[in-house]
Amino acid sequence: MRVSQFFLSTLKEAPAEAELISHKLMLRAGLIKRLGSGLYTWMPLGLRVLRKIEHIIREEMNRSGALELMMPAIQPAELWQETGRWEVFGPQMLKIQDRHQHDYCFGPTHEEVIADIARREIKSYRQLPLNFYQIQTKFRDEIRPRFGVMRAREFMMKDAYSFHVDLASLEQTYQRMHDTYSRIFSRIGLNFRAVAADTGAMGGSSSHEFHVLAESGEDAIAFCPTSDYAANIELATTMPRGNTRLEPSGAMQKIATPDQKSCPEVAEFLGVPLEQTLKTLAVTANDQFYLLLLRGDHQLNETKVRKIPFLANFELASAEQIIAEIACPPGYLGPVTAKAKIVADKAVLEMSNFVCGANEAGYHLTQVNFGRNLPVPELVFDIRNVVAGDLSPDGKGILEICRGIEVGHIFQLRTKYAEKMQATYLDESGQTKVMEMGCYGIGVSRIVAAAIEQNHDAQGIIFPLSIAPFQLSIIPINYHKSDMIRSEADKLYQACLETGIDVLLDDREERPGVMFADQELIGIPHRLVIGERGLKEGLVEYRGRRDEAPRMLPLKESIAFITQQLAGY
Amino acid sequence: MRVSQFFLSTLKEAPAEAELISHKLMLRAGLIKRLGSGLYTWMPLGLRVLRKIEHIIREEMNRSGALELMMPAIQPAELWQETGRWEVFGPQMLKIQDRHQHDYCFGPTHEEVIADIARREIKSYRQLPLNFYQIQTKFRDEIRPRFGVMRAREFMMKDAYSFHVDLASLEQTYQRMHDTYSRIFSRIGLNFRAVAADTGAMGGSSSHEFHVLAESGEDAIAFCPTSDYAANIELATTMPRGNTRLEPSGAMQKIATPDQKSCPEVAEFLGVPLEQTLKTLAVTANDQFYLLLLRGDHQLNETKVRKIPFLANFELASAEQIIAEIACPPGYLGPVTAKAKIVADKAVLEMSNFVCGANEAGYHLTQVNFGRNLPVPELVFDIRNVVAGDLSPDGKGILEICRGIEVGHIFQLRTKYAEKMQATYLDESGQTKVMEMGCYGIGVSRIVAAAIEQNHDAQGIIFPLSIAPFQLSIIPINYHKSDMIRSEADKLYQACLETGIDVLLDDREERPGVMFADQELIGIPHRLVIGERGLKEGLVEYRGRRDEAPRMLPLKESIAFITQQLAGY
Known part of the structure; x- marks a missing residue:
């Protein structure tokens, strides 16, 4: 074309x-x-x-x-x-x-x-x-x-x-x-x-x-x-690491955490790792109130929660419902002392010496441990998204x-x-x-x-060869001014067509820069430039769309070269 | 396939x-x-x-x-x-x-x-x-x-x-x-x-x-x-034949034509050719009343009428309008004595000694002639469809x-x-x-x-080769019972595919009649039948979809033969 x-x-x-x-x-x-x-x-x-x-x-x-x-x-x-x-x-x-x-x-x-x-x-x-x-x-x-x-x-x-x-x-x-x-x-x-x-x-x-x-x-x-x-x-599916809980490292403490509500805020405020914090989410299902426990850096997976029969139609509890049940505003909830059914994610069971809400506005508890400060949860399920670093469910490696x-x-x-x-x-x-x-x-x-999305650079699209609008672009310099250039470009173009190469000949009266930019933008994988200086030595310039730099080829071998490139791309 | x-x-x-x-x-x-x-x-x-x-x-x-x-x-x-x-x-x-x-x-x-x-x-x-x-x-x-x-x-x-x-x-x-x-x-x-x-x-x-x-x-x-x-x-466009009107052959007469309203009815009743009758259509346009005249065997062309400026928005007159203007019910209208503007088709000008309505219920006039019984119409246009036998507008023959x-x-x-x-x-x-x-x-x-619509017979479709769903049908007899038939049919099928023939192999366990009927119904242009008797002599049966009868071919030559048929169809 x-x-x-x-x-x-x-x-x-x-x-x-x-x-x-x-x-x-x-x-x-x-x-x-x-x-x-x-x-x-x-x-x-x-x-x-x-x-x-x-x-x-x-x-x-x-x-x-x-x-x-x-x-x-x-x-x-x-x-x-x-x-x-x-x-x-x-x-x-x-x-x-x-x-x-x-x-x-x-x-x-x-x-x-x-x-x-x-x-x-x-x-x-x-x-x-x-x-x-x-x-x-x-x-x-x-x-x-x-x-x-x-x-x-x-x-x-x-x-x-x-x-x-x-x-x-x-x-x-x-x-x-x-x-x-x-x-x-x-x-x-x-x-x-x-x-x-x-x-x-x-x-x-x-x-x-x-x-x-x-x-x-x-x-x-x-x-x-x-x-x-x-x-x-x-x-x-998340896989338990199988880590056993550490021994308590100190007594549980109630610490003032004014205006620190989310796990990341509390972790930063207290200078502890996010994985050391416990996220407590209040939900209701069938008029029953539940607290869902997750490690602070984990995300709830609603689809998984809905697969638990008694939580199939769960909804997040409103602030009013939370205050009515726990007498504490959202942001300071925790499982210790809360009179609510507890549902824990599997990963929570491996936590020890963690931080959670104190069920009192402006306070969190630190050094909390199962078995000491609260019972080990009985309702334990996989209710979170996997994260990078989790074990692969097939047991064959670490997830990314x-x-x-x-x-x-x-x-x-x-x-x-x-x-x-x-x-x-x-x-x-x-x-x-x-x-x-x-x-x-x-x-x-x-x-x-x-x-x-997968194949582009600053100049534009880099189409895979199999779906590129054209496989090869021929760009002659001074096509309209030089008879020699025009004649050689036309010959090369014709030879490409006869070889079955899906070729685009840029025969516009445009500056070379415009033609190069277009070829790169529309992502044609291969390019041959025909210029007077090269032609005098029987050479053309070739550049693959991903190549760092162009190189010179004998004009006579260019079709064979391109055919090879197309076959082996 | x-x-x-x-x-x-x-x-x-x-x-x-x-x-x-x-x-x-x-x-x-x-x-x-x-x-x-x-x-x-x-x-x-x-x-x-x-x-x-x-x-x-x-x-x-x-x-x-x-x-x-x-x-x-x-x-x-x-x-x-x-x-x-x-x-x-x-x-x-x-x-x-x-x-x-x-x-x-x-x-x-x-x-x-x-x-x-x-x-x-x-x-x-x-x-x-x-x-x-x-x-x-x-x-x-x-x-x-x-x-x-x-x-x-x-x-x-x-x-x-x-x-x-x-x-x-x-x-x-x-x-x-x-x-x-x-x-x-x-x-x-x-x-x-x-x-x-x-x-x-x-x-x-x-x-x-x-x-x-x-x-x-x-x-x-x-x-x-x-x-x-x-x-x-x-x-x-209709072309005037250029015939001059005949001399009147007798005096105009008023004849009772009870219940004979259309031109064909009147022509049959009076025993005259339909071409000898005049069709009179009443229309209105811009509150003006017109009678359109056509030869009895011609059809009004509304598109042409609308191209006449003063009739661009014409409508057929209602029975009430006709009675109000002519004091005569539809079916017996005619241009003689009618006080209305007359618009005649060009072919009407060549009529003489014709029959038309008498503007009186139950009566028609015969032996009517322009210039004698009524003036030659002045408003003359092409207002009808062409018919077989008309001159071609390019002057190069007779229309069909x-x-x-x-x-x-x-x-x-x-x-x-x-x-x-x-x-x-x-x-x-x-x-x-x-x-x-x-x-x-x-x-x-x-x-x-x-x-x-253009290509079918009693058996079904006869697709032109270029658009047939398949070019060739191979029908083996007893494909499922005879190893020899199956092996030869499979070989022939494979050879067709390799030659680039768009072939359908009927490998169903069906009666031959069913397979033949299907091939004819769906219109596959060429058919090869492989049967045991022919095969023993190295022959297959060929039939083109339009052929009167099948003929035997050497199996070995069948691909070459079909290729020839496909090229020269």
Whole structure:
């Protein structure tokens, strides 16, 4: 492609509304243009990237045996009413009425539609398993769309849905999708991690998220660098260190801590490590009052608390409730002397000589010890997020925490949808059985942003070769002034096309600096510069997007050199 | 692809709601499944056809120099309010409110969005011309969706929009799109015709429709078989034959024609040719009463009437108005003795000795002649549709009428949208000018139905090779019982794949009749049958989908033979 026949539209500065680096760079490079809140046009340059990602996904999905189809974006309400999700899905679902006042939605996902197809089309166990997928525009009415295509309202998604006679077959396809996703993200060239995840609102049993690792990621992931273990920190199980409590080092004391309410404040005020403080949280559940105990540097994990049967519907206690129960304002609570049910996190049991609230405004207790100043808690659970330094749940190392951008999610839905929609088949003995179901999503457009979050520098985007809008940029100096330059540049360009190199020839009448800046901003991985001085010696200048400096190559060998670079990137 | 790993789902009978043959066959072949009114899922088999059409369109659009982008499906109301189309477009446009009660629509077309991009991105004449296109899901809320994907609500469209400094540039791109569309429909293998068309609600000047010729087509097209001329019958100009009126053959007579009101009734009652009768239509415009005269076998063309300035807002007169003006009920009107303004179609001037209403209930006049019984009309216009047998407007032959399915439409929009949205550029002298604009649509999903309307027989679909879901079907007899058959079929299948033949191997445990019927129904152009008897002599049976009878081929030569067929189809 010649730039003169293409549409480049780069910006020096990103619009003020962009916060995330990928959002800024996508706008500056002209990959996307904003149409409205959470709505973006994919400009020709950006669409080339998106299509390359689509192509990789399609190839790998086909290789896995999945069959591509295309369901309507607009879905009748009736199907969603069958599963009860018409009401449950909430305002993220864009609801629509047609001219006859019939209810529809712009599909945020397609479990209902595909289950409807399955129940009408699949009669016998002989037809199973089946795995259908589509690559399609979806819409989710985010309350606050932001970060460009990272959290847009209209976006491109690959969604797949599999149907099975039993769990064993579902597990087999689930594993195949796990492998397929790994191949897809590897081929794209992303640093990613498959992470055990909560099944959340989608229901079902097993679930994995695929995260592109990047500091700006919204999700915190606990992983073990010495094993395969990775999980969303909300889901990762904490492991007791197994440390026994130390002997009391001195008598418990009540110390004035005026206006020091949080653990970090108290720790600093008293000059003790934060891990030496105890966090006491007051909650209520079923009209019962509880104090939850955590080490001062740990965070409560609400999901874990809700899995404790008697705390399933817990709420944080109000200041009024706390004063009524403990006669003490929040900030000075502690388990000693409190007449409340105590629920302790497992890590608390290993604490000794710790600091906690005195249940008296402006005072804390120090040198507190279980068994001496208060009973050892009986209700002990895992109710916190893991932190870096925790033992890995697989026992194979020490956890680290990183941040990730979710680009894929696979679920074993089991029979949740199939049962409600009566998606059944006849088994070998002629009996009617409910199908097992899996679903598998990839945020196609989001991958572009995630890849940029992971691959950029001060000059702009550094696209992985597999999804770069062009593989090679040819920049001739004085293309419009020098016949020799123009002729050689055109020849090289033509030779690239014939070799199958995806090449962009910058034939604009622009200063070299502008052309270099554009090539770097839009992230073309390889660059050849044709200048008069080099050409006289038969040389061109090559620079890889990540290279420290350019180097000179014989013009005659440049195609072979680039071909080698493309193969071995 | 092996049928066992694919998803075939054919039906013996089409669902009752399908009227059109393409709709019936698409449902029977399992290309599509209905989700709701005007909403269809493209099943894996149908999607293969759609994707092949998409691929041809994309290749040819790229070859023409157009640049692919992708605009959002959801569009903010504000843009449509700028052009006034938010109100004008009518209930075909699906309007939507998001969670913040902001107005949007599911884009039925994208003139506003692209003009918004153009006005923000195009600054200088140096950037022009530009032609952007997308292949995208559109939605039009048809009042009565029918005929399957032919008139669906959600459908796939290729829409392109070009921008220019002047009309000459627009005309150049318009011609290039005309040529590109011809190449696209030719490559797909359709019998089509480019037809001059009315610009209608889209506005602008020149416009052509591309029609696939088929008896079931909704549009009537006048064409000249001895020249290039073709036009929608609403647009085709009628040409006077140039016949002079005959001398009166007898005196005018008033004849009782009880209950004979329409021209055909009167012609039959009196035993005269329909062409000998005169049709008199009463209309009003601007409080003035008119009688429009047409030959009895001709049809009024309202579009043409509205182009006559004083009839621009005409309406058919009510029975009350007619009685008030002529003192005669409808059905017996005529120009003789009527005190009304007369507007005659050009063909009427060539009539003599004709029959018309007597302006008296139950009576008609015969042997009526201009110049004798009434004055020669002064207001003479072309106000009828052309009919077969008319002279071609290009003077190069006699018109015929055929029916067509519109699959493409190109428009010179000129500055209609650009002016309202202030899409301007700076010309060479630094002056601000409004861009000229063209738009170019193809109904991608509709092409599948149109191709089937044009290519089918009693057994089912006969897909053109270029868009067939598979090029070749291999049907082994007793695949599951005979090791020899299975081994040879597998070998042949593998060899096809390696040669790049898009092949479907029917490895089901089905009766041969079922497999043959499926291959014919889904319209695979070529078929090889492997049976034991033939195999013993090293032969396989070949049959082209349109062949009268099968023939035997040496198995060894079958790949070469098929390759030849694919190249020369």
